[in-house]
Amino acid sequence: MIFDTHAHYDDEAFDEDREELLFGMQENGVECIVNAGASLASLPKILELTEKYSFIYGSVGIHPSETGELTIRDMEWIGEAARREKIVAIGEIGLDYYWPEPDREIQKRWFQMQLELAGEMKLPVIIHSRDAAADTLEILKEWDSHKVRGVIHCFSYSWEIAREYLAMDYYFGIGGVLTFKNSKKLKETVCHLPMERILLETDCPYLAPEPYRGKRNQSEYLIYVADKLAELKGISREKVLEITSNNAKSFYGIN
Ligand code: NI
Numbered sequence: 001m002i003f004d005t006h007a008h009y010d011d012e013a014f015d016e017d018r019e020e021l022l023f024g025m026q027e028n029g030v031e032c033i034v035n036a037g038a039s040l041a042s043l044p045k046i047l048e049l050t051e052k053y054s055f056i057y058g059s060v061g062i063h064p065s066e067t068g069e070l071t072i073r074d075m076e077w078i079g080e081a082a083r084r085e086k087i088v089a090i091g092e093i094g095l096d097y098y099w100p101e102p103d104r105e106i107q108k109r110w111f112q113m114q115l116e117l118a119g120e121m122k123l124p125v126i127i128h129s130r131d132a133a134a135d136t137l138e139i140l141k142e143w144d145s146h147k148v149r150g151v152i153h154c155f156s157y158s159w160e161i162a163r164e165y166l167a168m169d170y171y172f173g174i175g176g177v178l179t180f181k182n183s184k185k186l187k188e189t190v191c192h193l194p195m196e197r198i199l200l201e202t203d204c205p206y207l208a209p210e211p212y213r214g215k216r217n218q219s220e221y222l223i224y225v226a227d228k229l230a231e232l233k234g235i236s237r238e239k240v241l242e243i244t245s246n247n248a249k250s251f252y253g254i255n
Pocket of ligand 1: 008203
């Protein structure tokens, strides 16, 4: 069974057929989904999804690109939402230097504030890090004494960076990019990673795997990522799904 550890079904890309898609999902082999938070606007939608569907859990947090206008009052609201039973993580939070805005210092401030919240709540964190390897690692190393679990979502850095996170017992979110022809670096990193540290994620509606690259992504498509992972690791698709699903359950504390 498929455990999608990072999806965005609150996204407007699903407005047309969200119910239809989600109602059929368990029959199509999807066991569980964690819908990741990204903006303040996504928060009420995520709470609604977790109430409506037994197999959907959620995380709450503000993506670095959305931190420009954030206030302390917003953080209190996030803190309240994080206390809900089906909210299982804080995220996605982190640093994104691909875009010039918001200012890096602003991103760092809210990243640290949200890490503090996760520490207080003893919730795992979902980390978004793009073109910001050194600063992300520095902040997470400082914060490591909290002993809270973390996953590097859509891991895209080198094996050298991966080793640093392995040493801190982090997990690695692996999705559609693994099936892309130009993802040689990621395939090499994945060959080195222990299976026990890998979580499957779609990041849907984005990053659909081959043969759906460029189209709208959905949780069922994770079988293509599982197949690529099975090929790289020399094990069966079933084994990949079993191990990654168990990893996800222990990461999020879901039975
Ligand atoms: Ni995401």
